[in-house]
Amino acid sequence: MPDGSPLLRVEHLRKVYASATGDVEAVADLSFTMDHGELVCIVGPSGCGKTTLLKCLAGLLRPTSGVVEMDGSPVTGPSPAMAVVFQEYGRSLYPWLTVRGNVELPLRHQKLSRAVRDRTVSDALEAVGLPHAARSHPWQLSGGMQQRVAIARAIAYRPEVLIMDEPFAAVDAQTRADLEDLVRELHLTRGISTVFVTHDIDESVYLGRRVLVLSHAPTRVREDLVIDLPPERDQLTTRALPRFTELRTRVYEQIQRAKRGPAEAGPAISVG
Numbered sequence: 001m002p003d004g005s006p007l008l009r010v011e012h013l014r015k016v017y018a019s020a021t022g023d024v025e026a027v028a029d030l031s032f033t034m035d036h037g038e039l040v041c042i043v044g045p046s047g048c049g050k051t052t053l054l055k056c057l058a059g060l061l062r063p064t065s066g067v068v069e070m071d072g073s074p075v076t077g078p079s080p081a082m083a084v085v086f087q088e089y090g091r092s093l094y095p096w097l098t099v100r101g102n103v104e105l106p107l108r109h110q111k112l113s114r115a116v117r118d119r120t121v122s123d124a125l126e127a128v129g130l131p132h133a134a135r136s137h138p139w140q141l142s143g144g145m146q147q148r149v150a151i152a153r154a155i156a157y158r159p160e161v162l163i164m165d166e167p168f169a170a171v172d173a174q175t176r177a178d179l180e181d182l183v184r185e186l187h188l189t190r191g192i193s194t195v196f197v198t199h200d201i202d203e204s205v206y207l208g209r210r211v212l213v214l215s216h217a218p219t220r221v222r223e224d225l226v227i228d229l230p231p232e233r234d235q236l237t238t239r240a241l242p243r244f245t246e247l248r249t250r251v252y253e254q255i256q257r258a259k260r261g262p263a264e265a266g267p268a269i270s271v272g
């Protein structure tokens, strides 16, 4: 239960890959915390280390040094309290299972009665707007619908943290806008704590309550920006607000500076 302590604590995280051509330092010295119920977006220059960071958060990669803690306990491996949604929805869904079967799959490892499991799956499909597609197979659905199935599977699992790695990079602009609104709605109505990695500056400002701008690789947090836009957001009115433009300009400038190299990276600061 939330008691004022952070949900996620990342402190002095460092990750060095050993490779045949020499060591690659992907994450240099990265620290931040995230509270229960927050939606934090992470942006940074291409190849800066975003996926490496997410894999360390999700326990899929062991950090070289530093700490990742969830609810005060170190993350040392894949945690049942975290669900990850990747960009490649086509590869994350099982084509031989129906939509319902895909959403239900991770629940089979939980000790739930058949009735509760059925209700949980139906509720998740309802939440992503796909109750009518339960009996379809993923390959019968559009890309955006398949990504909704992946999101339904993640939320049915009731994770403490939903981690999303550029989840909408492969869909068209209109579908992307709809999926962004779905993430906002799930955040507002269900209070799901979400870490959302994106290349898209406008998307990070539209979605986030905070945006972490990462430096060039080896990465660290260059800026921790509070997004003080109203919680009820709308694709037209929110994006037309002068404050939206100020915030996107700020993120854009920081990424441009970050691209110029590690020497430009300053300490993490908060800007209201």
Ligand SMILES: Nc1ncnc2c1ncn2[C@@H]1O[C@H](COP(=O)(O)OP(=O)(O)OP(=O)(O)O)[C@@H](O)[C@H]1O
Pocket: 017, 018, 019, 024, 025, 026, 044, 045, 046, 047, 048, 049, 050, 051, 052, 053, 217
């Ligand atoms: N398994 C690996 N072995 C060696 N180096 C790696 C490995 N995985 C990633 N890297 C290197 O670590 C750095 C960060 O990679 P990472 O994929 O985390 O960045 P990213 O910000 O997610 O990239 P993108 O913007 O392309 O999505 C890059 O220099 C990459 O080449």
